[in-house]
Amino acid sequence: MPGEALASGAGTVGCAQLPDEAEAAAGLPASELMVVELSQDERELLLELLRLPTAGPLETGPGAPLPLLPEALDVYARAAAGCGLVELYRGAPGRDELAGEGVPLTVRQAVDEVPGFLECQPSLVLRLGPELPRAATVMFNVHLDTVAGPEPVGFDGRRFTGRGAIDAKGPAVALLAGIRAAVAAEPRVGREVGVLVQAVSGEEGGAMGVFGTRPLVGAGYVGALNVFCEPTGLRYLPRATAAATARLRVRGEDAIDDCPDAGHNATVLLGFLAQYLARELGRRPGPRDPVCVAGLGTGPLHNRVYGSGELLLNLPYRDAGSGHRAVAAVEAAVRSGLDAFRREFAELPEFARTAADCARITRLDWPKRGLPVLDNRHPEFEDLLSRRAGIPRMPDAEPAFTCDAIWTADLPDDAFTVVLGPGDLGANRAHAAGEFAEAAQLDAFASAVARLLVAFARHRHRS
Numbered sequence: 001m002p003g004e005a006l007a008s009g010a011g012t013v014g015c016a017q018l019p020d021e022a023e024a025a026a027g028l029p030a031s032e033l034m035v036v037e038l039s040q041d042e043r044e045l046l047l048e049l050l051r052l053p054t055a056g057p058l059e060t061g062p063g064a065p066l067p068l069l070p071e072a073l074d075v076y077a078r079a080a081a082g083c084g085l086v087e088l089y090r091g092a093p094g095r096d097e098l099a100g101e102g103v104p105l106t107v108r109q110a111v112d113e114v115p116g117f118l119e120c121q122p123s124l125v126l127r128l129g130p131e132l133p134r135a136a137t138v139m140f141n142v143h144l145d146t147v148a149g150p151e152p153v154g155f156d157g158r159r160f161t162g163r164g165a166i167d168a169k170g171p172a173v174a175l176l177a178g179i180r181a182a183v184a185a186e187p188r189v190g191r192e193v194g195v196l197v198q199a200v201s202g203e204e205g206g207a208m209g210v211f212g213t214r215p216l217v218g219a220g221y222v223g224a225l226n227v228f229c230e231p232t233g234l235r236y237l238p239r240a241t242a243a244a245t246a247r248l249r250v251r252g253e254d255a256i257d258d259c260p261d262a263g264h265n266a267t268v269l270l271g272f273l274a275q276y277l278a279r280e281l282g283r284r285p286g287p288r289d290p291v292c293v294a295g296l297g298t299g300p301l302h303n304r305v306y307g308s309g310e311l312l313l314n315l316p317y318r319d320a321g322s323g324h325r326a327v328a329a330v331e332a333a334v335r336s337g338l339d340a341f342r343r344e345f346a347e348l349p350e351f352a353r354t355a356a357d358c359a360r361i362t363r364l365d366w367p368k369r370g371l372p373v374l375d376n377r378h379p380e381f382e383d384l385l386s387r388r389a390g391i392p393r394m395p396d397a398e399p400a401f402t403c404d405a406i407w408t409a410d411l412p413d414d415a416f417t418v419v420l421g422p423g424d425l426g427a428n429r430a431h432a433a434g435e436f437a438e439a440a441q442l443d444a445f446a447s448a449v450a451r452l453l454v455a456f457a458r459h460r461h462r463s
Contacts, residue, residue, distance in 0.1 A: 034454065036181040036446040038174065038439065043155060045079045046173040046442075049144070050153040050162030056121050057114045058106055058205025059148035066120040069201050072144050073124045076172065076199055083180045084190055085126040085197060092118040092201075093215045103210045104245070105367035107202075121145065121201035123212045125221050128179060128195035134415070137223035138456055139196040140449070141213060141404060142172040143203035147431045160437045166423045167430035170437035171229040171445055172199065174422065178449025185450060188457040195453065196221055200404065206245070208371060209404035217407045225381055225456060226417040227449075228405040231425045234448055235392050236385050236418040238376050239400040241289070243316040244323060244369035246330050248273060252307035252354070252361040260350045264361055266309035267298040269341060269354055273362075274311055276337040277330070284329055289317050291326070307361075316402060319373055327369060334364050372409040378416035388455035391420065391448055401425070421445060 038046075052068045052075070060067075077087055095111045095118065110117045146164040153162035160170060175197065182189045189195065198221060202212035228240075252264025274293050281291045291313060298309030313330065317323035338359050345355040354361075385391045400419075408417040422437065422445035429435045 034181065034185060034447055034450045035443075036177055036450050037443045038177045038446060042079075042173050042177050043160075043439075045075070045176075046160060046165075046170060047153060047155060047162075048075055049169045049173065050160070050164055053150070054144055054164065054201075055146050055148040056201060056205050056207070057110055057117055058207055059146075061148075062114075066116055067145065067201075069121050069145060073122060073199060076144065077124060077126065079173075080126050080176055080197065083128070083176055084183060085128050085176075085179070085195070087124065088127050088196075089125040089216075089219075089221070090122055092122045093211050094118075097215060098211060101370045104206055104208060106205075107207050107210055118211060121211065123198065123200040123202070123216060125216060126197040126199070128183070128197075129190035130194065132192075132194040134220075134222060135224045136192065136460060137194040137196060138453060139198065139221065139223035139226045140175055140229060141198040141200060141216075141226070142175055142229040143168050143200050143212065143404065144172060145201045145204050145212075147204050149433070151433070151435050155439075158439055160439065160442070161435065163435055165435050165437040166231055166428040166441075167425065167435070168203075168229055168421070170423075170442050171231075171421045174442040174446040175229060175449055177442075177446035179453065181446065181450035182453035182457075186454040186457045188461055189453050193453070193457040193460055194223075196223055203404050206368065208242075208368070208402075209407055213404035214407045217411075222408065222411060222415065224415055225384075225452075226405075226408050226411075226415065227452070228403055228417065228419045229421045229445075230401075230403050230405075230419050231421045231423040231428060231430060232394060232419055233424055234420070234422060234444055235394040236382075236420045237394040237400060238374070238378075238382075238416070238418050239318070240374040240405040240419060241316045241318050241400050241402045242323065242371035242373045242406050243314055243402050244327060244371070245367045246313040246315065246327075247365050247367050248311040248313075248334065249363050249365070250307070250309050250361055251363070252357065254307040255305040257303045257305065260305045261353060263305045264307040264354045264357060265351055266306050266354075268345070268351055269358055269362070270296055270298065270309050270311045272341050272344075273334070273337045276340060277313065277333050280333040280336070281329060287322075289315070289322055289326060291315055291330075317373065318400060319375065323369070323373070327366070331364065334362075338362060372406045374405050374409045374417060376409070376417055378414075381416040384455050384459055385418070385452065388459065389448070389451040391452065420448070 200212035255263025
């Protein structure tokens, strides 16, 4: 009956068992009436996961301890077994699968240079129910790796704190709570409708999912409806951008501070180019994606002239065309920037040699480019999400962001992918100090997952 809570053995599910034929009388589908709360066991599971450091080597840098991702997967798989999920796969791709332009250079280098790089970052696939056709399956993807930077772990009764609280260990636990509630509410979930869960590594650190999500999608661990658990304010987002990384490298000769004119000043050259590129790329006419003028490094000392250094730019793009235009714009701006530097500094004695040689000692390359983007539509599933499951669509005017959902861009047209999760990347300080997730936000996501699965199962039953 409406308003009557069901005991699930672990948490609370409100109004979860209205029969199908009573939906019209109630005024709302049964799936929209579900309210789920994380149980005490699930809250303790989240705290246990938050205490495990799972930032990968691309985040932590050389010499740092390897992440405890294998241990985190053990913990997560044991908890998932309590919901009826069984383990289908655990592992990482071979190094031969991580070659080519679509794999960021940083990943290719780490595979060769960091001992145990792939072994310490496995991914996991879980399944609820028997093996069913893709048309009868919903897939959820959530990443258990985090950005670097330890954060105090805690729960004050209202708010979880810790690295991964919102991105994305908190959503990972809420996902299990939602599956638990859906099974209790609708017997077809796990019988006539299958659920896949990808718990992956390699989402952070610029890895772009190439050794986590990409091989799992390629192996067929997908559904008709695919949900990537990232903060979206509980609005479904059917788009995901990709990004290219440009690198400007200066390789000249050093000099001592007493004779600065004897060498090449990479600091002045790259500093000039950073400002020039920021202006030129920021002034491009027409619709465009933002450009991030990012890290610049030459050296830490005050008493020498550094002849070498690097400048990085990050270029997100929403479609292949805008990606190609951004690459062309950077290449053109670098050429004109070097010409401008030569003109401006040629007459200054300390920088004349740098000006004369700037084009020869500066190289532009692309550690990352050619990644796919996601922009899909599916009227039937969009109606299911918004009308049957009560999950609104994110307005098209709001920008998308980059996540592993890009790897489903080439699925057949009868499949649909969305990004959906609790909270907001910025407001919840996902990549900053003070990351947190409100318990109410996680409960709301668990409720949305349960509504989605119940709606999907009943939709399949009617079809």
